[in-house]
Each structure stands twice: as C-alpha cells, then as structure tokens.
Amino acid sequence: MTTRIALITGANKGIGLETARILGRDGMTVLVGARSADLGEKAADALAEEGIDARFVHLDVTDAASIQAAAERIGDEHGRLDILINNAGITPTDASDPATSPPPSRVAPDLVRTAFETNVVGVVAVTNAMLPLLRRSPAGRIVNVSSNLGSLTQATGPSGAARPNLLPYNTSKTALNALTVAYAKELAGTPIKVNSVAPGFCATDLNGHTGSRTPAQGAAVIAGAAVLGDDGPTGSYIAEDGRVPW
Ligand SMILES: NC(=O)c1ccc[n+]([C@@H]2O[C@H](COP(=O)([O-])OP(=O)(O)OC[C@H]3O[C@@H](n4cnc5c(N)ncnc54)[C@H](OP(=O)(O)O)[C@@H]3O)[C@@H](O)[C@H]2O)c1
Numbered sequence: 001m002t003t004r005i006a007l008i009t010g011a012n013k014g015i016g017l018e019t020a021r022i023l024g025r026d027g028m029t030v031l032v033g034a035r036s037a038d039l040g041e042k043a044a045d046a047l048a049e050e051g052i053d054a055r056f057v058h059l060d061v062t063d064a065a066s067i068q069a070a071a072e073r074i075g076d077e078h079g080r081l082d083i084l085i086n087n088a089g090i091t092p093t094d095a096s097d098p099a100t101s102p103p104p105s106r107v108a109p110d111l112v113r114t115a116f117e118t119n120v121v122g123v124v125a126v127t128n129a130m131l132p133l134l135r136r137s138p139a140g141r142i143v144n145v146s147s148n149l150g151s152l153t154q155a156t157g158p159s160g161a162a163r164p165n166l167l168p169y170n171t172s173k174t175a176l177n178a179l180t181v182a183y184a185k186e187l188a189g190t191p192i193k194v195n196s197v198a199p200g201f202c203a204t205d206l207n208g209h210t211g212s213r214t215p216a217q218g219a220a221v222i223a224g225a226a227v228l229g230d231d232g233p234t235g236s237y238i239a240e241d242g243r244v245p246w
Contacts, residue, residue, distance in 0.1 A: 007031040010088030012039040014204035018219035024052030035060035061122030071129040080136035086123045087145040091169040096208025098164030115168035120175045140192035143225045148198045150174045153245035184235030193234035
C-alpha cells in the first residue's frame with residue numbers, strides 16, 4: 001500500500017505531537033505543522049530519531065501566506081494529502097483554573113475574536129487550501145480537534161452547570177463542530193470523511209497540565225478518526241467512548 005501522508009497542525013507539542021507520533025509509528029509520513037520553525041524542527045527531529053518519517057512544515061493557521069506555501073510544498077513533494085488533522089487551538093482565557101476566567105458578561109470581545117481566528121477561521125483557511133490535495137487521495141480524512149466543551153447538549157444537560165463556562169473557547173469549538181457538519185455535507189459524494197473529535201481532558205500547556213488524561217490518550221482518539229475505513233462515519237462527533245451529542 002502507498003505510504004499515507006498526514007498533516008497535523010500545531011504538532012510541535014501536546015496532543016498534536018502525540019498524534020503525529022501515533023500516525024508515524026503506523027508507517028505514515030507525518031508533516032509536523034508548526035508556526036515556530038524552531039519548535040517544529042525540534043519536534044520533527046525527535047520523531048525522526050524514533051524512526052518516524054517526520055518532516056516539519058511551517059504553518060501558522062492564522063497566516064494566509066504560510067498556509068498557501070504549505071499547500072504548495074505538500075503538492076510539490078507529495079502530490080496529494082491523505083489526512084488533515086486540524087489540531088492547532090488556543091484558549092485566550094486561563095483554562096487551568098476556569099474559576100478565574102471571566103463570566104460571559106465580562107468577556108472582552110477581542111478574546112472571542114482571537115479564539116475564533118485560530119480555532120474556527122484558521123480551520124476554514126487550512127481546510128480550503130488542502131482540499132485540492134485531499135481530493136487526490138483515495139480515502140481523504142479530515143479530523144477537526146474539538147472538545148466536549150463544544151457540545152451544547154452537554155452544556156445544557158444535567159452536568160452542564162459544573163462544566164467550565166469559557167465563552168471564547170467553548171463557543172469556538174461549537175462553531176468548529178458546525179464546520180464539520182458543513183464540510184461533511186459538501187463532501188458527502190466523495191471518499192473524504194470529515195469528523196469532529198473530543199480527545200478528553202488531557203494534561204497539556206493549554207490547561208496548565210491540569211488534565212486527567214495523557215496527551216497520548218487524547219491523540220489515540222484523533223488517530224482513530226484519521227484512519228476510519230470506508231464504512232466509517234462522516235459528519236460525526238467522536239470521543240473515546242462513542243459519539244458526543246452535538
Ligand atoms: N488538552 C485538552 O484537555 C484538550 C481537550 C479538548 C480539546 N483540546 C484541543 O486539542 C488541540 C491541541 O491542544 P493541546 O491541549 O495539545 O494544547 P497545546 O499543548 O497548547 O498545543 C496547541 C498547539 O497548537 C499550536 N497553535 C496555536 N496557535 C497556532 C497557530 N496560529 N498556528 C499554528 N499552530 C498553532 C501551538 O503552537 P505553539 O507551541 O507555537 O503555541 C501548539 O502546537 C486544541 O485544538 C485543543 O483545543 C485539548
């Protein structure tokens with residue numbers, strides 16, 4: 001079988017790095033997307049030392065020129081893309097202690113803008129730039145790294161009151177889920193599958209390492225959605241223990 005080519009955004013650390021490691025160990029060529037050349041090269045080198053075919057790709061999801069350059073380079077070097085993991089994400093408020101985050105009534109609008117620029121608009125920009133390459137794959141897969149915090153059903157359910165009410169982050173992940181549905185609808189007649197994944201609460205820089213799961217555990221859920229068979233779902237919201245309600 002031809003070696004699959006997988007691009008992971010924000011792969012220099014955390015869940016993205018672990019996702020690259022899992023897919024690389026599976027024999028894929030992993031393109032380590034990172035906005036910092038230094039950090040991206042270090043991560044790709046570390047994976048390469050483990051025997052993984054890992055290559056750094058400069059990619060800032062908020063920078064159109066870097067996205068375009070990445071797509072051109074992948075096209076030139078590989079001719080196609082099999083897997084796109086939209087992993088890069090931020091929270092502009094302190095997720096390590098949600099109690100200190102501002103309630104919605106005191107959120108500065110710029111914080112929402114900042115979260116959406118990376119977590120939503122960045123995903124549209126990267127996906128649209130990479131889609132011509134994904135269409136050349138026999139089984140393209142797009143995984144949008146969402147969060148349980150994007151689920152409106154969970155937010156309004158019995159445990160909703162106890163969940164962190166991080167307006168910029170949570171609403172950006174809800175919007176990301178809407179993107180998943182929109183792309184899955186457009187691509188329904190193609191081999192490309194598009195899914196949201198909730199990796200679970202993992203200890204990373206994003207939350208000051210307060211998560212109860214390891215980044216590798218979160219990455220395993222993402223990697224599973226990246227290698228779904230032709231009979232797998234599209235337009236779904238996937239977690240380790242099954243589907244997340246929208
Ligand atoms: N950790 C959790 O419990 C959890 C739970 C649910 C969902 N998630 C999601 O999982 C994904 C990965 O998060 P993580 O926990 O692994 O956090 P992390 O360790 O902070 O990693 C985030 C990654 O995204 C990158 N990034 C941020 N802005 C970027 C941009 N404009 N362009 C390119 N890369 C950018 C970061 O790069 P720099 O190093 O340059 O900042 C870093 O590589 C995020 O989408 C997050 O929302 C995490």
